[in-house]
Amino acid sequence: MDTHHFRKSSNNGSSNVIAMNFDAAYFFERGVRFLQRNDLNKALKAFRKTVEYEPNNPVNYCNLAGVYSEMxxxxxxxxxxxxxxxxxxxxxTECQFYLANNYANMGEYDTAEEYVLRYLDADPNGEYADDAEEMLSVLLDEFGGGRAFEKWQEEKRKLDAQQATKDGRYFLENGQFEAAVEWLESVIExxxxxxxxxNNLCLAYYYTGQHDKALSLAEDVLYRQPDNIHALCNRAILVKHFGWRDMLDAAAEPLQKVFPLHYDLAMKVGTTLGIIGYHADxxxxxxxxxxxxxxxxxxxxHATAAAAANCKNWAxxxxxxxxxxxxxxxxxVADHYLHRVAEARKDDTASLRVSYQLDLPVEEQLAVVKDKLKDTKLEAWRRDPLLRASLYWGLRHGNHETRRRVIRALAVVADEDAEKALRLFVGRRDIDETLRLHAVVALKRxxxxxxxxxxxxDGEQEVSIEQIDPDVIFDLNPNWREVWVRTEEWLHKAHLQRLVPEAKRLWLTYLYDMFLHVHRRIGKADIxxxxxxxxxxxYFGVPVVQRELAEEFAVAASSIRKCSARLEQSLLTSGI
Known part of the structure; x- marks a missing residue:
């Protein structure tokens, strides 16, 4: 720190010395005062001094950069x-936003777009997030941008998909609960x-009816992390499912006391309390x-309205x-529930039980279709026009799980009308890629x-069904692809390349047969x-000892025997 002394003369001829301490803070204050007076040249000199006094303080450089930008x-x-x-x-991260502003002022809009996206990536809830989103909107709408934005969106989709696949969310969100079980069991191993x-495997067990396993898994997580909110919610729902009223209050208590600041977690806590009947909480x-x-x-x-309705707080x-x-x-959906509230108001003893899930009223009608899909023999869909109409209605209006079941049912029906329904479905704009892939596989099947x-x-495309590679079915489940990749590698190492096409044909035959059976699953990939x-x-005359294969893959010979029997049954059914 420099110390300069200013001398001031006194009336009696003596002198007083006033010590002035000049440091970065002093020059910062001066710089701010000069900026307020719009004296940019003096502000520039003052902020340069802050950098001289504190050359490693990034804030000083940002302030100086701001003055240069103003000039x-x-x-x-x-x-x-x-x-x-x-x-x-x-x-x-705010430097990314400042750079975006500068490049926009320089007319380099593509570069500005890149920097504003970097800022939103690094600090999506930051101080300048709203300004950054507004700037991005202007860059896209008024300056013909979008190239960097499209690239950013694509990269974000890939990263989100990778993470969603890794933790099983992808399968859960798309209703692929069996696939979620298989995948997540291998992940936690x-x-x-x-x-x-x-926690996601716990949900997958729950959705596939393996409730004992789900509860055991929730308890396991809570033993190691007693405050894990996802596990607390999962356990509470399972306790409610089992009807253990004496345990429900204890399961609900930690959820009544907590309020997570993270939006998704808070929503999960509130929704869980509602599902288990604690509507006031x-x-x-x-x-x-x-x-x-x-x-x-x-x-x-909707969740707030549902909780209020379940508490009979009609207003x-x-x-x-x-x-x-x-x-x-x-x-x-709002009109539907407003009508129900109006009806309930007419009867003082009336009560509503409203789902916390934001579904269109049509979902209530779909319950009938869901029951039919579970209980009706699929051959009946061919004969009964009313059942067939329910199928098509479910394909148009159903949620993800219902549509997935309908697609499988149409693959069993397999007549001209079923094929037409599937063809129309894959061309729709409002379905996700997982459902489109299921329908494509059904058409191949x-x-x-x-x-x-x-x-x-990138828009509508006309594609030849015959030219769609049959192994597109691998995309439905990463385990299915893994089995094939490892089999192919083994055959190459054993110098049996000639059997690769045959093995692939056998595996695809089995998968396309299994596609029609929603309850079948593939367990451990090694087996x-x-x-x-x-x-x-x-099948192709190569000597093989089942016991030696079992030892090589560290699995039981009986497991290989069961697995190969299922494969053989599929091959016999298909006529291969």
């Missing part, structure tokens, strides 16, 4: 900001500390969340469903020929690799 010297400003990010503090995978959670969320999302609006329920009715996409119109990310190798070698 229109964007190149100098950018140089300082890049210095901060490269040499001083790469986590100072390799990553025993992956609690997200444990659910309403309190949603109220608190509404105060922190502006504007509230439709799912939160609050009406208020929030009226709010939901202003959302175009949810006007129908029933032997459809000719071209089909597929609505892809199926060994089983596929065994049946391939045996």
């Amino acid at each position: 229109g010297d964007f190149e100098a400003s950018n140089e300082l900001l890049e210095h901060v990010l490269c040499d001083l503090d790469p986590n100072m 390799e990553e025993p500390e992956n609690y997200a995978a444990y 659910a309403l309190e959670t949603f109220w608190r969340l509404i105060r922190l969320t502006t504007p509230p999302e439709p799912v939160l609006i 609050v329920a009406e208020r929030f469903w009226q709010m939901l009715a202003r959302e175009t996409d949810y006007e129908a 029933i032997g459809a020929r000719g071209t089909v119109r597929l609505f892809m990310a 199926w690799v060994a089983g596929l190798i065994y049946i391939t070698l045996r």
Whole structure:
């Protein structure tokens, strides 16, 4: 720190010495005063001094860069900001936003777009997040941008898909519960500390009816992490499912006391409290969340209304469903529940039991279709036109799980009308890629020929069904692809390349047969690799000892025997 002395003369001829301490803070204050007076030159000199006194403080460089930007010297400003990010503090994310502003002012809109996206990636809830989103909107709408944005969106989709697949969310969100079980069991075997995978496997067990396993898994997580909110919610729902009233209060207590600041977690806590019947506590959670969320999302609006209705608080329920009715996409569901509340108001003893899931009223009608899909023999769909109409209606209006079941049923029906329904379905714009893939596999399974119109990310395309590779079915489940890849590698190492096409044909035959049976599943990949190798070698006259394969893959010989029997049965049925 420099100390300069100013001398001031006194009337009696003596002198007083006043010590002035000049440091970065002093020059910062001067710089701010000069900026307020719009004296940019003096502000520039003052902020340069802050850098001289504290050359390792990134804030000083940002302030100086701001002055350069105000003066229109964007190149100098950018140089300082890049210095901060490269040499001083790469986590100072606001520099990305400042750079975006500078490049926009320089007319380099593509570069500005890249920097604003970097900022939103690094700090999506940061101080300048709203300004950054507005800037991005302007860059896209008024300056013909979008190239960097499209690339960013694609990369984000890939990263999200990778993470969603890793922790099993992809399968759960798309209704692939059996696939989720298979995948997540292998994940936790390799990553025993992956609690997200444990909690998602718990849900997968629950959705596949393996409730004892689900509860055991939730308890296991809570033993190691007593405050794990996902596990607390899962356990509470399972206790409710088993009807253990004496244990329900204890399971609900930690959820009544907690309010996570993370939106998704708070929603899960509130929804769980509602599902297990603690509607007043659910309403309190949603109220608190509404105060922190502006504007509230439709799912939160409906959940709050549902909790209020379940508490017979009709006025609050009406208020929030009226709010939901202003959302175009949810006007129908809001009107439906407003009508139900109006009916309940007429009877003082009436009560409502409203689902916390934001579903269209049509979902209540779909319950009939779901029951028929479970209980009706699929051959009956061929004969009964009313059942067939239910299928087509379910394909059009159903949720993900219902549509997936309908697609399988249509693959069994396999007549001209079923094929037509599937062809129309794959060309729809409003379905996700997983359902489109199921429908494509169904078309391959029933032997459809000719071209089909597929609505892809880049628009509608006409594709030849025969030219779609049969191994597209591998995309339905990573375990199915893994079995084939490992089998192919084994055959190459054993110098049996000539059997690769045959083995693949056997495996695809089995998978396309299994596609029609929703309850079938493939367990440990090692067993199926060994089983596929065994049946391939045996069918094509290559000497093989089942016990030796069992030892090589560290599985039981009986497991290979069961697996190969299932493969053989499929081959015999198909006529191969």
